Each structure stands twice: as C-alpha cells, then as structure tokens.
Amino acid sequence: MKHYLNIKDLKNLQQTVKEAVQLKENELEFQDLGKGKTICLLFFNNSLRTRLSTQKAAQNLGLNPIVMNFGSEGWQLEFEDGVVMNQNKSEHVKEAAQVIAQYCDIVAIRAFASLTDKEKDLAEIVLSNFEKYAGIPVVNMESATGHPLQALADAITMEEFKVPHKPKVVLSWAPHPKALPQAVANSFVEMMQLQDADFVITHPEGYELDENITKNSKIEYNQEKAFENADFVYAKNWSNFNDYGKVLNEDENWMITADKMKLTNNGKFMHCLPVRRNVVVADEVIDSANSIVIQEANNRTYSAQIVLKKILENL
Numbered sequence: 001m002k003h004y005l006n007i008k009d010l011k012n013l014q015q016t017v018k019e020a021v022q023l024k025e026n027e028l029e030f031q032d033l034g035k036g037k038t039i040c041l042l043f044f045n046n047s048l049r050t051r052l053s054t055q056k057a058a059q060n061l062g063l064n065p066i067v068m069n070f071g072s073e074g075w076q077l078e079f080e081d082g083v084v085m086n087q088n089k090s091e092h093v094k095e096a097a098q099v100i101a102q103y104c105d106i107v108a109i110r111a112f113a114s115l116t117d118k119e120k121d122l123a124e125i126v127l128s129n130f131e132k133y134a135g136i137p138v139v140n141m142e143s144a145t146g147h148p149l150q151a152l153a154d155a156i157t158m159e160e161f162k163v164p165h166k167p168k169v170v171l172s173w174a175p176h177p178k179a180l181p182q183a184v185a186n187s188f189v190e191m192m193q194l195q196d197a198d199f200v201i202t203h204p205e206g207y208e209l210d211e212n213i214t215k216n217s218k219i220e221y222n223q224e225k226a227f228e229n230a231d232f233v234y235a236k237n238w239s240n241f242n243d244y245g246k247v248l249n250e251d252e253n254w255m256i257t258a259d260k261m262k263l264t265n266n267g268k269f270m271h272c273l274p275v276r277r278n279v280v281v282a283d284e285v286i287d288s289a290n291s292i293v294i295q296e297a298n299n300r301t302y303s304a305q306i307v308l309k310k311i312l313e314n315l
C-alpha cells in the first residue's frame, strides 16, 4: 500500500482486520520493519487518541515518530497556486511538503474540515497537496471528509465483539452543541458498506450525509425503530452537510439513553471519543457493561500499526 487516505485503500478489509487482531497478540513481532525509518505526524487540530496511538503503533514497528502541532506551532500554510502571499500565510505547501519529506519516510496528517468552505473541504486541499508535493506515503489521521484509521479500529472492535449471526449495525446521529465534521461518520459508512451486515443510518431529517458516500445505504428517520434488534449502536454527531457546517438541530431527544438501548439486541455501544456525556450519550449507557468505547480506543493502536506495516512493506 502506498498511501492510506481512505478505508478503500485497503485491498481487503476483512483480511486486514484479521491481520490486526493477530498483530495485537504479539505487537512487537515486527520491531525491525521500521528500523532506521522516520514518520512525521503533523497535527493541524487537537487530538488525544490519534496522537498517542499512532506514535505507539510506529514505535511498535521500530519506526521513529516525530510529532508536530502544526496548527499551533507551524507557519500558516498557503494552499492556493499563484497567490500573492502578502497576508497572514507565511509558507506555501509546495515548499513545506518537500522539506518535510526530506526528514521522514512517511507523513501522517490530521487536518479537519473547515466546515465553512465546502468546495475546499471536498477537494481535501491539505491531504491532496501533501500527496502531490511530498512524494512519500501519506496517512490520513482525520481529514476534511474521512477518518479511516478510526473506521478500521471500529471494524477491528466489531470483529472482537462479533455475534453469531449477521449483525445489525446502527449509525446514529446524536446531539452536540458545536458544529462537528462529517469525517468519522463518512468513514464508518464506507467501512460498513464493505461488511456483511444489516446497516442502518438514523438521523433527523435534513441531516443527510454526502450522497456520494451513503449511496444506497439504508436511512431510517425514526431513531427508535432503527435501534430495534441492533447488535451495535455507533453514535456520532455531525453538522449539516447541505446547509454546510450548520447546527440546525440540537434535539436533546436524539441522545443515546438506556431506554433506547433496551430496544436493541443487548447491543454494544460504540463512539470514537471524545464524547460529551449526557449530551451525546447518557452516563448509564457509556458506563454500562455494553459500552465498548475504551476497547475501541485501544484498537486505534492496531489499526494504525497494520496500516503502517503495509506501507513499510511497500517502501
């Protein structure tokens, strides 16, 4: 594998999930693979899990990680061609990407959606420019439109908690006071489309995700109906895609509660974290034995590690 920008960059999701579960049993098995090699992790936004688990994954493979909080400590980058750079942007991505590529063998980038400029977000200006100018493998640590390391960790987690029948999996919108990106939901949808499952997306009317991503995935506007017999409930807020970046509905009624979880088939509760308690999910749900959010976060290490392993094997 050259780049990991989208879950579809994996040749075979099911096979990769199995490999990750195996890797987890002996995480230091490939310690020599990354020896003498470096990965730069560039963060244009905050992070807890991605930052720590990707470093851990790199170290498990013998890779040397260099982490930079680009958003707060780097020069502000210009991404447009041919502009007169007499405003607040100090450096063009053309130079920055080429320079960074001299210091490392792989570059991993977190650059959230602006949620103000839909066209630029859909064009993935940060990731695509680094891909164009760096000339080394690029890993997506949550971009404007996707979070494929999270979706792979989610797939690994569902494999570990699998049920003895075709699972019913529900992606449920949940309320949030701030406008959040669609990235996590997008990648979860794309991952579920590669699984043998009864997959349902539920959200208030008007909160449709990008049709180019949801395609013909089932949408059920009645949240309680969607929850019936679910084996996994994956909660996530996202801001409006059509009225781009807007919070149109803070409907508290969409919070994941114990009463709603009672409608499921003893369903497991999942969330990528960070999560706002008693806004997105009630304490009694996230604190219940059916909540697997901590195990899910642990799998971020093995999701990153299997991805970095595949990239290193191809260097």
Ligand code: AN0
Pocket (backbone or CB within 6 Å): 142, 180, 181, 182, 183, 184, 272, 273, 274
């Ligand atoms: C981010 C998001 O919703 O995309 C990151 C999630 C992994 N969440 C927040 O900013 C709270």
Ligand code: CP
Pocket (backbone or CB within 6 Å): 046, 047, 048, 049, 050, 051, 142, 150, 272, 273, 274
């Ligand atoms: N789930 C996730 O990506 O968490 P962080 O934003 O803390 O990295």
